[in-house]
Amino acid sequence: MINTSRLCLVEDDAIMRASLCQRFKIEDIGCDCFTHAEEALGALAERQYAALISDIRLPDMSGENLYIRLLDSERPPPPTIFITGYGTIDQAVRLLKLGARDYITKPFDLDDLLAKLREVSPSLFEDMHQGNAELGVSPAMRQIKNTLDRLAAHRVDLLITGESGVGKEYAARYFAQRYNKGTDKPFIAINCAALPEDLLEAELFGHVKGAFTGATKSRRGMFEQASGGVLFLDEVGETSPRMQAKLLRTIQERVVQPIGSEDQIPVDVRLVYATNRDLKAMVDRGEFREDLYFRINVAHVHIPPLRERKEDILWLAHRVVENYFNEHQARRLILPLTERYLEAQPWPGNLRELANAVERACILSPQEVLGPREFGASGEEPLLSPDHLSLKEAMEHYEERLLRETLEHHEWRIAETAESLGISRKNLWEKMKRYDISQPA
Structure with missing residues (x-):
């Protein structure tokens, strides 16, 4: 078969x-x-x-x-x-x-x-x-992907929660792609924590000419610009009580009133919210409107941190390496030893921290192969010896180390070791013979 x-x-x-x-x-x-x-x-x-x-x-x-x-x-x-x-x-x-x-x-x-x-x-x-794999290869992200596929077919807004850097905007963009079904409908994103309240209000709802100092012409807000598509409100938990009240009215009635205007403009927009805060706890403390919380928490997806879905660590690391090659035509290789080092790290900054670390290693490494030291590991032996091993010699050196460590991990059981390495038993025996590897007495 x-x-x-x-x-x-x-x-x-x-x-x-x-x-x-x-x-x-x-x-x-x-x-x-x-x-x-x-x-x-x-x-x-x-x-x-x-x-x-x-x-x-x-x-x-x-x-x-x-x-x-x-x-x-x-x-x-x-x-x-x-x-x-x-x-x-x-x-x-x-x-x-x-x-x-x-x-x-x-x-x-x-x-x-x-x-x-x-x-x-x-x-x-x-x-x-x-x-x-658009969101990750771990079981958790596969399930989230399937959930987003189902939600995209229904007229409900979406709340995405998770720690900083877990990929909430990636999930929002994927959801918008599924909702828009390959059309050119807009996807507009705004970070609610990045703007002062007055500027955030103008950005979201728009304004008419002369509404305030500097308003030399009328401008459509993001709710209008995203009409027919998806508006992504990131860090919605950072909004002020006044802004929460304005958002609640807009969400309920699906109309916006630009600053300085008496007209109300209907908008047909799908809303996706994201936050790294515990909104329910904020409601209990009186920091977030309960009625707004219930309005935005209709469909909820929580993205776990990277430390709880370690399968996605190497998936993302290799994607960053590939993107680096496509952009710079400079090849980089993550060694098996480095892969295990990356998988063992906690990555408190999640995908954002890991992607930055891999890109930094690609840029700063003077050689094509990336060892643990390129990621700040200490105590590892140098990738290249003072005699400057060739790339082929360096690869053979790490292949031999990987074979020995994997054999030791599986207590020298050949079938389990071969399966773990993704090679045949015959291939493993041949490599052991080539590197003169034998089980200690």
Whole structure:
């Protein structure tokens, strides 16, 4: 039976292999990675993959010979895409005649590769909860995504709560996209805590010419500007009692009265509120209007902090790395050791703090690989020795360390270790032999 969530990748270039694996992780596609054709042949003999991506130039044999070996085996090869930096038309024609599904040359766009992969093996994407990763890959964020999908189909306002930096505005934007259904209806956001009361009132409700000093012309407020779409009121818990009263009237009657005007203007707007405050406690203390609280707390989504959904830590970190590459064409790689370091941090600033830390590490690191020290860890051995290891040597050094630590964690149980690393048992044995790793007596 085809494993619809796993892909076989054969690539000996460490940076290219890591970049592809990072992108597949972002897309929630399981991937077994190999550097040698013989390793891949062993894995392909043990299990049936949904697709195979292979480089042409490999250390032990060519990708073309790998494919021919698969054609001669009992199990037919999965849909196969070849990638190479040294391709020729004749070779491409030969491979396609043999049955390969596609052949692309380096450098290539990762989105193009994913599009080709979706064409040749749709099963890879069928069980991936497509779209869920727009907010995160943790069970909590998948559930929130499903809740927002349902709420978008109903005419109710939405309250989003959670600590600072958890992604409340991301959730609001996703909700607006689902509500607007791909149209050009507006999404307008305003931080209620960032403006003085008078300016906030003018921004929300608008004003007519001459309403106050400096009002040289009339201006539509955000309620009007967002009409037909979504208005996002961030930090609504920071509004003054006077502003709360004006918001309550507007929410109840769906009309606004610009400053200096006697006219009331109807607005058709979907409202999303967000706060990091406990509004119920504020009501009990007399700091927030109870009637306004009940008006805005019709549909409520609470986003948990990052420390309670650790699955989203690496998801976000790899997305930031990918965005950095797309913007600067400078490749960065988060080492497995660094991934574990990131997952162990509390991240009190949540997504905002983590994204800033990863972007800062990408900018300041003098090398392509990001070790724990790039994130402020102390006591870790340097990524590069005084002799300046090559990138290949550094990657092998950390691969050996990862193998030893994972084996020790699983008490040298080969099957559990191989499953944890996402490789076959044969591949694990071969790597242990290469690095002279054996269980202590």
